[in-house]
Amino acid sequence: MTYIDDVLNGRAQVEDLDDYIGAWHTSPVEQPPLHTTLGLLWPEYAMWVNDPDAISYVIDARRARKNLFDHLREKKETDPRAMELWNIAHRLYAQEWRNPEWSPDPK
Secondary structure, three states, X not given: OOHHHHHHOOOXXXXXXXXXXXXXXXXXXXXXXXXXXXXXXXXXXXXXXXXXXXXXXXXXXXXXXXXXXXXXXXXXXXXHHHHHHHHHHHHHOHHHHHOOOOOOOOO
């Protein structure tokens, strides 16, 4: 299970993210890339690295069964934070949202 799966299924809290990252860093076995281990698509991961608040929006989007880009686009008119994140997504990661399964990791 991934961090996102665990949060969505009630086995973890949003605040547990650092524990998952720590476990990934200290694992004695080779792990998949961090974004895969966390359950994030590459553009979601890039958004989170750019702005840690994005993780809450990723979780909200998954609960709504939408991708983060579309979720932010829908929320941006009523949620100033969503507007800021959507601007980041639109300005910096538009190419990645055209193909969200793409990853720069060779694994």
